[in-house]
Amino acid sequence: AQTVTQSQPEMSVQEAETVTLSCTYDTSENNYYLFWYKQPPSRQMILVIRQEAYKQQNATENRFSVNFQKAAKSFSLKISDSQLGDTAMYFCAFLRGNNDMRFGAGTRLTVKP
Amino acid sequence: SQTIHQWPATLVQPVGSPLSLECTVEGTSNPNLYWYRQAAGRGLQLLFYSVGIGQISSEVPQNLSASRPQDRQFILSSKKLLLSDSGFYLCAYRDRGFYEQYFGPGTRLTVT
Numbered sequence: 001a002q003t004v005t006q007s008q009p010e011m012s013v014q015e016a017e018t019v020t021l022s023c024t025y026d027t028s029e030n031n032y033y034l035f036w037y038k039q040p041p042s043r044q045m046i047l048v049i050r051q052e053a054y055k056q057q058n059a060t061e062n063r064f065s066v067n068f069q070k071a072a073k074s075f076s077l078k079i080s081d082s083q084l085g086d087t088a089m090y091f092c093a094f095l096r097g098n099n100d101m102r103f104g105a106g107t108r109l110t111v112k113p
Numbered sequence: 114s115q116t117i118h119q120w121p122a123t124l125v126q127p128v129g130s131p132l133s134l135e136c137t138v139e140g141t142s143n144p145n146l147y148w149y150r151q152a153a154g155r156g157l158q159l160l161f162y163s164v165g166i167g168q169i170s171s172e173v174p175q176n177l178s179a180s181r182p183q184d185r186q187f188i189l190s191s192k193k194l195l196l197s198d199s200g201f202y203l204c205a206y207r208d209r210g211f212y213e214q215y216f217g218p219g220t221r222l223t224v225t
Contacts, residue, residue: 004156033212043201045157045216052212091156095212099145099164100172103156 003027004094006104013082014112020067021077021107023092030054033095034068034075039106040088048090051075082111115140119204119217127225132177132191134220136204139185144206146187147214148179151201163187199224 005024013019025034036048051059051068059066063083067076079086092104116139126132138144145164149157159172161179169179176195180188187204201221205214 035213037216042218043221044218045203045205047213047215050213098212099147099159099162099170099207101147101157101159101214103158105156106154 003096003102004092004104006092006107008107009105010108010110012110012112013079015082015084017082018078018080019082019109021079021090021092021109023075023077023104025073025075025092025094025102027073027094027096029096034066035093035095035101036064036066036075036077037091037093037103038086038088039091040085045091049077079109084111084113087111115206115208115215117204117206117215117217119202119220121220122218123221123223125223125225126194128196129193132189132194132198132222134189134202134204134222136187136189136217137185138187138206141185141206141208143184144208146181147205147207148187148189149203149205149216151203151219153200157203161189194224196224198222 032053034051038046038048049059049061049064063080065078089106091106094102118137147162148160151157162170163181177191203219204217207214
């Protein structure tokens, strides 16, 4: 069964605008970790932001923030003031236990000048 | 600071040939290590992970194997490659006490 679902295969946004990428996950656990990774054309996976499920406060890293809705099992990524360098594949990931990281299929984001 | 290396960056191998991909981590001790495969246009699939030297856990039955001969070295191998082994292979590490994984630059493998 799919553990992590990203329902938007592709998205685009104008430079300097805000975009939100969606992610839902399925788990019966109470404590877990969620992540967003960015994969630019170079294909190296870069950690963007992480969220601990036991923390109610949404994580923020500069222009990147998340909207974590634990009851709804939703974990969306908001990118503010989009830049051309944000163009990449974005993957939502859910950590099961200590080592089993499950990734969504990804959202291809294009930032247009 | 920690760095993670993978080589080779690209590899083209015929069906039935052996495979050896190497991953090394610098700047940390006793990390957890991971091998992932990414098919074209898809997310990552966990293949193997290791919590210590000689300790390998397999997540997906396949034509591949992994070994950890040293604390910061992780090797992905195959005795005979299949066409379906083509893909992008990523190595990652996690420091003890933390949960995020950091990835290497990857190896693009094409089996012909």
